[in-house]
Amino acid sequence: MSNRRPAPQTANQRMLAVFSHAQQAMPANFIVRPGGTNGEDRVLLNKTMSALAGLTDFLSFGAELTGLLDEDGHVSIDPPYQDASKSITVEAAMSQSSRVLAAGATLIQGAEMHQNVRTTGGRSVMARSSISLSTFQPISFEHKDFDADQDAELGISPVPFSTLKVDLDAFQQYGVAFRLSRREIKDLRPERLAVQLLWPLIQGMGRAVDAAFFAAFRDLSLNDWALGEAALQGLSFESLRAVVGTDGLGATTDQGNLYAGGVPAALTPDTAGSIVGAFTRAAMVTDEEIKIIATRTGVDGGLEVTCWLGLQPLIPDPSKFWIIPAPEETAPDV
Numbered sequence: 001m002s003n004r005r006p007a008p009q010t011a012n013q014r015m016l017a018v019f020s021h022a023q024q025a026m027p028a029n030f031i032v033r034p035g036g037t038n039g040e041d042r043v044l045l046n047k048t049m050s051a052l053a054g055l056t057d058f059l060s061f062g063a064e065l066t067g068l069l070d071e072d073g074h075v076s077i078d079p080p081y082q083d084a085s086k087s088i089t090v091e092a093a094m095s096q097s098s099r100v101l102a103a104g105a106t107l108i109q110g111a112e113m114h115q116n117v118r119t120t121g122g123r124s125v126m127a128r129s130s131i132s133l134s135t136f137q138p139i140s141f142e143h144k145d146f147d148a149d150q151d152a153e154l155g156i157s158p159v160p161f162s163t164l165k166v167d168l169d170a171f172q173q174y175g176v177a178f179r180l181s182r183r184e185i186k187d188l189r190p191e192r193l194a195v196q197l198l199w200p201l202i203q204g205m206g207r208a209v210d211a212a213f214f215a216a217f218r219d220l221s222l223n224d225w226a227l228g229e230a231a232l233q234g235l236s237f238e239s240l241r242a243v244v245g246t247d248g249l250g251a252t253t254d255q256g257n258l259y260a261g262g263v264p265a266a267l268t269p270d271t272a273g274s275i276v277g278a279f280t281r282a283a284m285v286t287d288e289e290i291k292i293i294a295t296r297t298g299v300d301g302g303l304e305v306t307c308w309l310g311l312q313p314l315i316p317d318p319s320k321f322w323i324i325p326a327p328e329e330t331a332p333d334v
Contacts, residue, residue: 011063011090011202012194015292019185019193022055022294022303058289061091061109065198066191090202090290097206099268100213103241104280107209108133110288133314135281136161137234162316166285171310172215174208176201180303197305205309207270209284210243214271216313217321225250225261225276225322233320239278240264242324245271250324261324277321283314 066087091109095101108131139160144152185193223229230240242260244251244267250260251274258265260274287310295304315321 010066010087011059011198012066012191014057014059014063015194015198016190018055018057018292018294019190019303022296056291056293059090059292060289061089061094061107061286063090064088065090065093065202066195093199093202094206094209097203098209099243099266099270100210100279100282101206101284102266103243104239104278105213106133106280106283108283108285110286131285132163132165133283133316134161134163135316135320164314164316166312166314171287171312172212173308173310174205174212175306175308176204177304177306179297180305182302185303201307205290205307208309209286209311210268210270212311213282213284213313214245214268214275216315217271217275217323220315220318220321222275222318222321222323224325227262229322230276235278235320237263239280240276241266241279242274242276243268243271244274245269247272247274247326249274249326274324275321276324281315281317281320285312285314286310 064087091107095107098105101107110131137160139157142154144154146152188196230237240263242250242263242265244258244260244265246269251265252259258267261276263276265274291308293306293308295306296302297304
């Protein structure tokens with residue numbers, strides 16, 4: 001694969017640049033050297049290298065997605081959740097398609113912080129440290145009546161915060177690959193092709209965020225939901241949200257609004273169960289950028305496009321989340 005290209009201003013321009021350069025790329029195992037017959041360059045074949053021709057590039061979360069209304073008046077609809085003529089960032093579009101992010105979870109780009117520190121010798125060096133996430137809750141004060149008991153003592157309270165650090169070796173890789181024929185590339189205006197690929201791609205990344213969260217919740221073996229449990233954890237009702245999976249557990253509707261276990265909810269296709277919790281107490285850490293690989297599939301100009309996204313959910317305090325259990329089967333009346 002060739003080196004990264006300079007970043008165009010918008011995500012659409014970036015994708016167009018990737019396609020254009022990938023279609024013109026030479027196979028990686030072709031090496032051009034001077035000194036051929038009649039002064040022409042020689043083309044050498046290195047059998048130890050890949051024969052694929054393509055380009056690896058990266059898409060920024062802050063890049064803008066331009067509107068869904070192109071110069072020909074063509075409007076792409078559903079599911080961008082915005083006016084066709086406007087533009088938003090990749091991060092915003094991704095967050096709109098993630099039920100967990102929409103419920104309040106934080107999206108963090110990049111697992112490391114870089115900062116200048118001074119050594120004991122006075123030199124300035126660049127240091128790297130992993131990001132960590134902490135959540136906290138109010139400390140419970142005890143009342144003691146010293147008139148009744150002069151020797152009353154305070155009990156030792158648990159530490160009022162929970163912290164989870166990013167494990168740089170535990171990122172989960174989510175990817176997708178699809179192929180575009182030369183005709184599919186030629187039949188659409190480049191700008192329209194970029195729009196019709198980028199929106200589904202970025203919304204799919206939002207769903208990948210949800211899938212990673214739900215997998216983490218399953219591994220945590222959450223307790224069953226009960227409103228009293230939320231009260232016991234000191235949570236306000238307003239801080240609670242629910243997501244309802246494909247089994248529809250606990251789901252009810254009232255005047256056009258969806259609820260699960262009595263909590264405002266949203267539907268998701270990326271898990272079967274239903275989860276209630278304070279999602280503002282969770283975060284998803286991603287790679288700093290989204291990796292895009294465009295590879296030429298043949299001499300006709302077709303492309304295979306691959307996208308990779310590294311994800312790591314952080315849930316420092318699982319006690320703030322619950323599952324809605326399936327209803328118990330009752331024996332039929334005899």
